[in-house]
Amino acid sequence: MIVKHLTDVPAQEVEQGAVGVTIRWLLAEPDGAPHFAMRHFAIAPGGHTPHHTHEWEHEVFILSGSGTATGPHGDTPLEAGSVVLVEPNEEHHFTNHGAQPLTFLCLIPHRES
């Protein structure tokens, strides 16, 4: 059993098309997580993740703040307690429209490559 606190994990800046976004890899392969990784994101007010697509899904849980999830069919509002499934190969990004950080968990499967 591993127990840690999210603040034990360094926040890294996300590059590649993101604005004002940090990521903490809370649980990943180096921790012995067998199948999937838990990451914590914080988006600063006005910031957004890159608009992109990839072969793996996201399972997202909004912890605090407010914003939108943008998919192929437009924007959907997000608040604490919102849950998002981004399906494989679906274009998406997340935007903070509030005055506080938009924070969320985003889990992904381990990838072959």
Place this chain on the structure above:
Amino acid sequence: MIVKHLTDVPAQEVEQGAVGVTIRWLLAEPDGAPHFAMRHFAIAPGGHTPHHTHEWEHEVFILSGSGTATGPHGDTPLEAGSVVLVEPNEEHHFTNHGAQPLTFLCLIPHRES
């Protein structure tokens, strides 16, 4: 893309050795989640999950409240922002020692059977 709120998902009572525990299956196979399921748990003050073991891991994130994670080497305190990896085949349970509900996400891989 699926967007919902945790309160959209009915809370079901957990039986089989649990005391004061409810579960909401936020994202699972019926939603099209390809690899793993996101569940939300709430443990009432004084309650606990069953002490048990199984072949799959847990990835846990504490949302609110306080309590302990009990594993093979004893108890570890939990608070909002705590992260727990329960490894496959590791005995474990979670207990609420506080006055408020202990709420957390617990993700598991889809199982063969």
